[in-house]
Amino acid sequence: MADVEVAERSPLTTEDQPHKPASRTPERALQLLFLVPAVAYLLLFFGYPVVKNILMGFQHYTTSTFYTGEAPWVGLANYSAVIGSAVFSKALVNTALFTIGSIAGQFVIGLALAVFFRRKFPLSGVLRSLLLLPWLIPLIVSGTVWRWILDQDNGALNRFLGAAHLADRPGWLTSTSLALIAVIIVNIWIGIPFNATILYGGLQDIPEELYEAAEMDGATGWRAFRHVTWPLLRPVVGVVLVLGVVYTIKVLDIILGLTGGGPANATQTIATQSYHLSFQQYDFGQGAALGNILIIISLVFAVLYLRANRKAVDE
Amino acid sequence: MRMPRWAYTIVGVLILAVLLFPLYWMVNVSLQPGGSAVGTPWLPIHPSFHGYSTALSQQGRNLVTSLIVALGSVVFSLLVATPAAYALAHFKVRGANLVLFGILISQMVPGIVVANALYSAYNDLGLLNSIPGLILADSTAGIPFAILIVRAFMGNIPQSVVEAARVDGAGPVRAFRSIVLPMSRNALITAGLFTFLFTWGDFLFALTLTTTENVRPVTLGLFQYIGAYVNDWSSVMATAVLACIPAVILLLVAQKYVAAGTTGGAVK
Numbered sequence: 001m002a003d004v005e006v007a008e009r010s011p012l013t014t015e016d017q018p019h020k021p022a023s024r025t026p027e028r029a030l031q032l033l034f035l036v037p038a039v040a041y042l043l044l045f046f047g048y049p050v051v052k053n054i055l056m057g058f059q060h061y062t063t064s065t066f067y068t069g070e071a072p073w074v075g076l077a078n079y080s081a082v083i084g085s086a087v088f089s090k091a092l093v094n095t096a097l098f099t100i101g102s103i104a105g106q107f108v109i110g111l112a113l114a115v116f117f118r119r120k121f122p123l124s125g126v127l128r129s130l131l132l133l134p135w136l137i138p139l140i141v142s143g144t145v146w147r148w149i150l151d152q153d154n155g156a157l158n159r160f161l162g163a164a165h166l167a168d169r170p171g172w173l174t175s176t177s178l179a180l181i182a183v184i185i186v187n188i189w190i191g192i193p194f195n196a197t198i199l200y201g202g203l204q205d206i207p208e209e210l211y212e213a214a215e216m217d218g219a220t221g222w223r224a225f226r227h228v229t230w231p232l233l234r235p236v237v238g239v240v241l242v243l244g245v246v247y248t249i250k251v252l253d254i255i256l257g258l259t260g261g262g263p264a265n266a267t268q269t270i271a272t273q274s275y276h277l278s279f280q281q282y283d284f285g286q287g288a289a290l291g292n293i294l295i296i297i298s299l300v301f302a303v304l305y306l307r308a309n310r311k312a313v314d315e
Numbered sequence: 316m317r318m319p320r321w322a323y324t325i326v327g328v329l330i331l332a333v334l335l336f337p338l339y340w341m342v343n344v345s346l347q348p349g350g351s352a353v354g355t356p357w358l359p360i361h362p363s364f365h366g367y368s369t370a371l372s373q374q375g376r377n378l379v380t381s382l383i384v385a386l387g388s389v390v391f392s393l394l395v396a397t398p399a400a401y402a403l404a405h406f407k408v409r410g411a412n413l414v415l416f417g418i419l420i421s422q423m424v425p426g427i428v429v430a431n432a433l434y435s436a437y438n439d440l441g442l443l444n445s446i447p448g449l450i451l452a453d454s455t456a457g458i459p460f461a462i463l464i465v466r467a468f469m470g471n472i473p474q475s476v477v478e479a480a481r482v483d484g485a486g487p488v489r490a491f492r493s494i495v496l497p498m499s500r501n502a503l504i505t506a507g508l509f510t511f512l513f514t515w516g517d518f519l520f521a522l523t524l525t526t527t528e529n530v531r532p533v534t535l536g537l538f539q540y541i542g543a544y545v546n547d548w549s550s551v552m553a554t555a556v557l558a559c560i561p562a563v564i565l566l567l568v569a570q571k572y573v574a575a576g577t578t579g580g581a582v583k
Contacts, residue, residue: 027487030486030487030488031402031406031408031487032402032408033398034398034399034401034402034406034487034491035398035399035402035403035408035411035414037394037395037398037399038395038396038398038399038414038458038462039399039414039417041395041454041458042414042417042418042421042458042459045429045433045451045452045454045455046417046420046421046424046429046455047417048432048436049424049428049429049431049432049433050424050428050432052431052432052435052436053428053431053432056431056432056435061435065435066435066438113330116323116326116327116330117327119320119323120320121320121321121323121324121327122320122321122324123324123327123328124323124324124327127327127328127330127331129566129570129573130331130335130566131331131334132566132573133335133338133562133563133566134334134335134337134338136512136562136565136566136573137338137516137558137559137562138515138516138518138534138558138559138562139516139518140516140518140534140537140538140558141341141516141534141537141555141558141559142337144537144538144540144541144551144552144555145337145338145340145341145552145555146337147541148340148344148548148551148552149337149340154354154355156340156355159354189334189337192334246422246423247422249425250425250426250427252425252426252427252518252519253518253519256518256522256538257518257538257541271425271427274425274427274428274431275427275523278427278430278431278434278523279430279434279522279523284431284434284435287427287431288428288431288432291425291427291428291431292428294425294427294428295423295424295425295428298423298424298425299423301423
């Protein structure tokens, strides 16, 4: 945002043509035209859906609405139905566990990999780009592949665990106590490349001299990490964590691909439940109400995000 | 006590081997004959391409649909995003900060909320089950990303370069087309590549905004494979492999753009 403010204060354009004030208005109009398509798109594909969802949240909006065009106003009935249902508290807890578990795992492993790759060694560049693959392939592909790996009877994981006598065919995706853990593990796998890459970028910006100075003071390894790496990496850490939360909280593809929210809602989150209400039970009003609750949760983090963002820009 | 450099290479290869095992497994299963569900060998000792021929005959059309939607979204996103990125980087337009703020906020809007509202709007407009409908919806990922990444790049183009062209008599549109756009080539490629990947990988809009087989992206085709009881995992995994091709090509031929896109995504 900084350069926009500079541009606003820059007197260049006005000084350039002080003798031709008449040309300023068309020029200004032309400049606005550059923005019109993007602003129109953002309003239609983000602004409209949000407003429409807020309205739908107060309406009895079902498939019959598409034929009759009627969506009676029902006040807060959708919200009380959604919040009152047994699935809601389950989904809320699952969303929290899924988000916290995913972020913690992605971040810790991503940071460890970033620190590992800080040192240049043969093939390090190739390995770092290969690391990106899980992040670049379609999410539903990851879901499909993991679904087969985690299969109870024929999955690669259980065959390995069985051969090593570590466990006897746990039902990763079919047991109500394991499914959420399995889904979190898969989501961690997907998020590692992003975390590792951004944190690696942050590490590159820490001057080597600081480590040399720390080494002369006797700080190497863990102590160098604690006293040099961590404090200097903090702004990047903030951005990575809040971005992670904002994106993880609305994850849908992975859960639908792995478990569809089951078994017995064991992996149902606010996002997947909103999908179920709208597109499987065709109660778009209730789906919208739940979606709005998700937006409010996201907004809380949006504030954190903007704060972290501003901090990163300042530094 | 420091490890020698080659020891790092060995550790690095081991880490990658563990992390990329699922992708190896995908390729391995895709090459197994007979789609055997029970006791898949750990290596494709007798590779068979029957999975791929089934995948291509059943999902070939869906792959083409995905390709068209992704290319369409790249063109549309760049057309919409590039002028805006330039305006935000170089013009002193009132409300520029508001637009940027809107873009940041748009990242908090869950896809399911957009899909929920678009479904009824598309139903009224006849855009369900249509390629243009998917292109428009899928660009929700590409356009904000492209604006941010291209704007960041254009901000580094000195104002004086544009001014010089203006003094020579070029209007703002010509200065943009013949000076700014060619200079921003790398940022445009990065934005285009990532828009392609976002759209190619889209699942939510494919799932909610299409209901028939006429327009069905491969992500949805894959999902419907696993929705039913699967008895031919080779074909499923062959489809998965085919759906990974764009990402692999990108890593092989456009590495520097990928790196730019990944870091750009966070600094936005």
